[in-house]
Amino acid sequence: MTDAAPRPTLEAVAARAGVSRATASRVVNGGDGVREPLVERVRRAVEELGYVPNQAARSLVTRRHDAVAVVIAEPETRVFADPFFALQLRGISKELTAHDNQLVLLLTEGRDDHARVGRYLAGGHVDGALVFSLHLDDPLPGLIRRAGVPTVFGGRPDWSDDDAGSDGDGDDRLRVRAAEGEGVNGAGRIGGREGGGRPSDLGGVMYVDSDNRDGARTAVRHLVGLGRTRVAHITGPLDQTSAADRLDGFRDVRVDVDPRLIEESDFTPAGGERAMRELLDRRPDLNAVFAANDLSAAGALRVLRERGLRVPEDVAVIGFDDMLPVADQTDPPLTTVRQDIEEMGRLMARLLLSRLDQRAAPTTATAAADKDAPTGVVLPTTLVRRASA
Amino acid sequence: MTDAAPRPTLEAVAARAGVSRATASRVVNGGDGVREPLVERVRRAVEELGYVPNQAARSLVTRRHDAVAVVIAEPETRVFADPFFALQLRGISKELTAHDNQLVLLLTEGRDDHARVGRYLAGGHVDGALVFSLHLDDPLPGLIRRAGVPTVFGGRPDWSDDDAGSDGDGDDRLRVRAAEGEGVNGAGRIGGREGGGRPSDLGGVMYVDSDNRDGARTAVRHLVGLGRTRVAHITGPLDQTSAADRLDGFRDVRVDVDPRLIEESDFTPAGGERAMRELLDRRPDLNAVFAANDLSAAGALRVLRERGLRVPEDVAVIGFDDMLPVADQTDPPLTTVRQDIEEMGRLMARLLLSRLDQRAAPTTATAAADKDAPTGVVLPTTLVRRASA
DNA sequence: CTGAAAGCGCTAACAT
DNA sequence: ATGTTAGCGCTTTCAG
Numbered sequence: 001m002t003d004a005a006p007r008p009t010l011e012a013v014a015a016r017a018g019v020s021r022a023t024a025s026r027v028v029n030g031g032d033g034v035r036e037p038l039v040e041r042v043r044r045a046v047e048e049l050g051y052v053p054n055q056a057a058r059s060l061v062t063r064r065h066d067a068v069a070v071v072i073a074e075p076e077t078r079v080f081a082d083p084f085f086a087l088q089l090r091g092i093s094k095e096l097t098a099h100d101n102q103l104v105l106l107l108t109e110g111r112d113d114h115a116r117v118g119r120y121l122a123g124g125h126v127d128g129a130l131v132f133s134l135h136l137d138d139p140l141p142g143l144i145r146r147a148g149v150p151t152v153f154g155g156r157p158d159w160s161d162d163d164a165g166s167d168g169d170g171d172d173r174l175r176v177r178a179a180e181g182e183g184v185n186g187a188g189r190i191g192g193r194e195g196g197g198r199p200s201d202l203g204g205v206m207y208v209d210s211d212n213r214d215g216a217r218t219a220v221r222h223l224v225g226l227g228r229t230r231v232a233h234i235t236g237p238l239d240q241t242s243a244a245d246r247l248d249g250f251r252d253v254r255v256d257v258d259p260r261l262i263e264e265s266d267f268t269p270a271g272g273e274r275a276m277r278e279l280l281d282r283r284p285d286l287n288a289v290f291a292a293n294d295l296s297a298a299g300a301l302r303v304l305r306e307r308g309l310r311v312p313e314d315v316a317v318i319g320f321d322d323m324l325p326v327a328d329q330t331d332p333p334l335t336t337v338r339q340d341i342e343e344m345g346r347l348m349a350r351l352l353l354s355r356l357d358q359r360a361a362p363t364t365a366t367a368a369a370d371k372d373a374p375t376g377v378v379l380p381t382t383l384v385r386r387a388s389a
Numbered sequence: 390m391t392d393a394a395p396r397p398t399l400e401a402v403a404a405r406a407g408v409s410r411a412t413a414s415r416v417v418n419g420g421d422g423v424r425e426p427l428v429e430r431v432r433r434a435v436e437e438l439g440y441v442p443n444q445a446a447r448s449l450v451t452r453r454h455d456a457v458a459v460v461i462a463e464p465e466t467r468v469f470a471d472p473f474f475a476l477q478l479r480g481i482s483k484e485l486t487a488h489d490n491q492l493v494l495l496l497t498e499g500r501d502d503h504a505r506v507g508r509y510l511a512g513g514h515v516d517g518a519l520v521f522s523l524h525l526d527d528p529l530p531g532l533i534r535r536a537g538v539p540t541v542f543g544g545r546p547d548w549s550d551d552d553a554g555s556d557g558d559g560d561d562r563l564r565v566r567a568a569e570g571e572g573v574n575g576a577g578r579i580g581g582r583e584g585g586g587r588p589s590d591l592g593g594v595m596y597v598d599s600d601n602r603d604g605a606r607t608a609v610r611h612l613v614g615l616g617r618t619r620v621a622h623i624t625g626p627l628d629q630t631s632a633a634d635r636l637d638g639f640r641d642v643r644v645d646v647d648p649r650l651i652e653e654s655d656f657t658p659a660g661g662e663r664a665m666r667e668l669l670d671r672r673p674d675l676n677a678v679f680a681a682n683d684l685s686a687a688g689a690l691r692v693l694r695e696r697g698l699r700v701p702e703d704v705a706v707i708g709f710d711d712m713l714p715v716a717d718q719t720d721p722p723l724t725t726v727r728q729d730i731e732e733m734g735r736l737m738a739r740l741l742l743s744r745l746d747q748r749a750a751p752t753t754a755t756a757a758a759d760k761d762a763p764t765g766v767v768l769p770t771t772l773v774r775r776a777s778a
Numbered sequence: 779c780t781g782a783a784a785g786c787g788c789t790a791a792c793a794t
Numbered sequence: 795a796t797g798t799t800a801g802c803g804c805t806t807t808c809a810g
Contacts, residue, residue: 009787010788023795029789038795038796054786054788061787067493083472086475093495102493103494104492113486123441124443298718326718410781410805411782443802445802446802446803447803449804450806452786
């Protein structure tokens with residue numbers, strides 16, 4: 001059995017170019033401070049030998065990996081029922097690639113995996129992490145913060161007040177409130193206090209989110225603008241911040257709404273059907289529905305048709321997401337609130353990378369900038385008008 | 390600014406346990422040939438120090454990374470319009486995780502990225518690769534084979550097809566049933582004839598695919614069994630093997646079909662609409678349609694309704710994929726051919742991993758087994774009956 | 779069965 | 795501006 005072809009080392013390149021390893025290394029890493037003729041010779045040697053740096057050897061000394069983990073918690077299978085994560089991933093990938101970083105994907109499936117992910121992150125195999133955690137009770141965010149890895153969350157994490165007595169173990173809970181009450185398009189405020197915990201944890205918790213609340217307001221205002229006075233709302237699972245925020249937005253516009261016009265659901269088509277029936281039974285006179293996502297809106301549409309109600313004539317319907325194989329396939333096509341999911345992903349990566357850069361070169365200037373760095377970034381949404389409202 | 394927390398090294402563990410680094414290393418890597426009392430002491434030291442091995446240092450000497458790349462070529466945006474890859478990824482992730490391997494995700498977006506991916510793969514950063522390449526003219530497969538990295542393809546790559554007589558239950562195409570839990574060994578016969586390969590290329594090209602052809606046959610037979618005599622077919626893009634195979638399956642059952650009953654399309658709903666119109670114009674008397682995927686079937690359904698044709702009374706419709714937010718949401722719900730996508734992913738990973746193991750320990754036994762290793766594994770499909778046929 | 783020693787390929791001081 | 799010299803943390807012969 002022939003041995004695998006031995007890949008050329010820096011040593012070989014240096015020899016061929018007639019320089020020292022150090023010089024060869026300098027050229028490979030940008031070539032600053034090396035005279036042109038030498039640069040040229042080394043470049044050629046690299047070319048001829050087909051040299052590729054050994055990342056393991058490099059990481060061993062630099063302690064950088066040029067790799068970031070993407071952690072997707074998948075408590076329910078629902079996660080993959082829609083292209084949501086695929087799009088985020090794509091945005092993330094583009095940005096990471098542009099900066100020569102690798103994407104290590106970590107999919108978690110329940111409690112057992114959490115330990116594994118925590119270990120991996122704490123193991124220093126990656127420079128940072130991008131984390132998607134959907135539910136309130138998810139232990140992942142906590143675990144990850146304890147791992148002391150620079151992290152950006154996708155979607156506003158909600159670790160509001162589940163843990164008192166924060167003194168002691170450096171367990172500093174950061175409280176992040178986005179646009180509570182009045183804060184218009186709350187580009188999340190920060191409550192960053194750094195406990196005496198991990199010295200490696202420089203800044204506050206960072207996240208990127210869509211402006212769910214404002215999107216919801218826009219949708220409901222549109223309905224109201226259509227002259228609809230009895231607007232119902234099918235919510236998502238309220239232990240997810242996105243669903244909670246959309247409900248808040250709904251309430252912002254319909255301040256004293258009849259509670260019977262609000263029904264909690266679960267972001268699924270079946271859940272949407274159930275909720276729609278409930279709503280119809282309680283308030284047969286409703287003339288508009290704002291569903292917290294497109295999937296439940298699709299379910300609602302079916303029930304409406306089944307009951308002989310015309311959309312939008314009798315009942316106007318608006319969804320959320322602009323999930324594409326769905327929103328444009330319903331009958332009638334769904335008016336909905338679009339969020340730029342790919343851009344969210346891209347932004348998450350950008351945020352993390354810039355943070356990593358700061359860490360690499362902590363000048364006084366960037367150190368100051370760090371303190372003022374945005375902790376939450378909230379992207380705008382837009383209303384996409386189709387036929388349902 | 391405090392320095393980053395220094396993570397404990399093997400040295401530290403050894404010191405604390407009162408042994409040499411070598412012994413500590415042995416314990417960390419399974420502890421074979423180390424006496425129980427020492428094992429215990431080292432284990433405790435690891436625990437107390439919270440030691441985690443430095444993967445970079447390890448890779449530097451072992452030349453293993455315990456990481457595999459997943460390459461997804463995304464020539465058109467279509468790829469992410471459905472949960473197909475998400476499901477595969479999930480299967481892959483599960484299997485990889487179970488074997489302590491990391492998943493490095495490489496998304497490509499056009500020509501420029503190919504070079505990058507080729508370089509990365511050739512750079513020896515990962516132990517192997519799982520590759521999804523959709524189109525005939527994709528240069529990726531070639532690139533990758535040249536990189537000399539053990540690879541398993543998702544979906545039959547076109548160039549493994551050295552077109553022998555491709556009729557019937559082709560003897561060139563091997564059908565394999567992968568029994569759940571039986572591992573790779575249970576799965577498969579070989580279709581391998583590899584031309585003189587690279588020295589580093591040990592075996593044949595490996596891939597995992599659904600039995601598209603048989604699935605198509607099943608679908609069409611079902612239609613025929615319903616008494617439909619004028620069955621049309623909306624194909625996918627015929628430069629993808631999956632679409633070509635489904636067309637072959639269709640033809641297997643409708644041998645002398647009127648060519649006007651076949652219309653090439655592109656796997657999209659809009660394409661499905663267009664194709665359906667065309668078909669209806671040419672053969673207004675058709676009474677069944679087999680669409681090459683659920684998305685185009687959904688488009689077809691809309692056109693049928695628009696023309697006042699009842700489904701399934703006037704025209705029976707069958708799709709392919711059982712893509713879930715789609716197939717069960719159409720009106721009427723779609724009868725379709727399901728492929729177990731997650732299992733495909735899992736199988737791909739299993740295949741690659743077992744190959745990597747062989748390479749790591751090339752005894753005469755495994756070397757012999759290598760020659761007989763399955764080259765293509767084809768998973769069965771099942772018909773899911775809903776209301777449309 | 780255990781320890782000592784020799785690197786894996788690379789970068790980063792430190793010299794020159 | 796370039797070369798010299800130490801390691802980074804780990805596995806792995808090779809002695810004992």
